[in-house]
Amino acid sequence: MSTDAHEAWQALQVRRLDDIPAATPLAWHVEKFTEHNDRLMNNALPADFKYDVQRGDAGDALAAIALRESMRRHVERERGIRVREAIELGATWNEVAAALDVTPDDARTLLREWADGQRNLHRFDVEGALDNPLGLSPDRHAAVLALTELGDDERAPGAAK
Known part of the structure; x- marks a missing residue:
C-alpha cells in the first residue's frame, strides 16, 4: 500500500469495527493498537509518575477493542490459506x-x-x-x-x- 494510504490510516480515528477499511494490513492494525494500548497501560502508573506520559481514555479503549476484533477476524480469515500453503x-x-x-x-x-x-x-x-x-x-x-x-x-x- 502507498505512503499516502499509510498516512491516512495513521490519521484515522478508530472507535468502531466499521471504521477500519477491509484491506488494512495487519501490521498497520498492530501499530495503531500498540499506540492506544500503551496509553491505556499508562493509566496504571502512579498519578505522580516522574515522567510526563499520555494516559488512555475511553476513545483509546474503544479503539483497542475494535482493532483487536479486526485483527482477530483478519487472522481467522487467513487460517485456511496458511494451512494450504504449509501442506503445499x-x-x-x-x-x-x-x-x-x-x-x-x-x-x-x-x-x-x-x-x-x-x-x-x-x-x-x-x-x-x-x-x-x-x-x-x-x-x-x-x-x-x-x-x-x-x-x-x-x-x-x-x-x-
Whole structure:
C-alpha cells in the first residue's frame, strides 16, 4: 500500500469495527493498537509518575477493542490459506495440526471449509461476470481437497522437506 494510504490510516480515528477499511494490513492494525494500548497501560502508573506520559481514555479503549476484533477476524480469515500453503510447501498434517493445537482431522476440516468457501466465492464472481474472479476455480478446489487425502505424515507430492 502507498505512503499516502499509510498516512491516512495513521490519521484515522478508530472507535468502531466499521471504521477500519477491509484491506488494512495487519501490521498497520498492530501499530495503531500498540499506540492506544500503551496509553491505556499508562493509566496504571502512579498519578505522580516522574515522567510526563499520555494516559488512555475511553476513545483509546474503544479503539483497542475494535482493532483487536479486526485483527482477530483478519487472522481467522487467513487460517485456511496458511494451512494450504504449509501442506503445499511440504508440511505434514501432523505438523500443521501441532501448529494449530488440533487433531490432523480438525486441520483437514479447516482446509476443506476454507476451500469450499473459496469455491463459492469463485462461483459467485463467475456468475456475476467478473473479469478476474476471486476464490478457487473448480480445478483448483479439487487440487486443494486432494491435499486433505494425504496421510498424517505424508508430504504433498513435489513439496520440499
